[in-house]
Amino acid sequence: MKTKQEAINDLRAFVAQRSGIDVNNYCSPGRADADGWRALQADRRLIGQQGRDARALLAYVEASGMDFETLVRPLTGAGRLSYENGALNYTAGQYFATEYRASVCRALASAIGAYWASGVSYKPFQTRQAAIRTFGRGLAKRWFN
Numbered sequence: 001m002k003t004k005q006e007a008i009n010d011l012r013a014f015v016a017q018r019s020g021i022d023v024n025n026y027c028s029p030g031r032a033d034a035d036g037w038r039a040l041q042a043d044r045r046l047i048g049q050q051g052r053d054a055r056a057l058l059a060y061v062e063a064s065g066m067d068f069e070t071l072v073r074p075l076t077g078a079g080r081l082s083y084e085n086g087a088l089n090y091t092a093g094q095y096f097a098t099e100y101r102a103s104v105c106r107a108l109a110s111a112i113g114a115y116w117a118s119g120v121s122y123k124p125f126q127t128r129q130a131a132i133r134t135f136g137r138g139l140a141k142r143w144f145n
Contacts, residue, residue, distance in 0.1 A: 002086045004068040008058055010088045015054040015104055019047050019097040043098050050101035053139050057108035060134065066115045074110035081107055109143035 002010075021043060027036035061071060075083035080091045081103040093099055113127045131140035 021097040074107040
């Protein structure tokens, strides 16, 4: 059985990996495709934002009193990101580059919501308000729906 810190380190390493975004998925080789370049840059910004969000959520989890079970509970379901037998597994949907960090953010937001609600009857609105106070409006709006 792994510890909370080992699970955090696994998630941190997963978030830190390169996205593998491929220019050829956006632009034809040798062509000046302005729309393709704009789409590529938009996805790069999205990937960067998701990485910053994931690192902020991981920092909170690391500093909190959350236990290992609460952290990995969102990762034991039928989602694309799972934590089974002490290993982090991810099954890509349409495009790994734009979704792998988002999957970590969703799982961490779920774990944090469960942590906040433990012992208290938090309603979704209260969880969102707590997320705004803790992480700011932007991050809370993206992950604490």
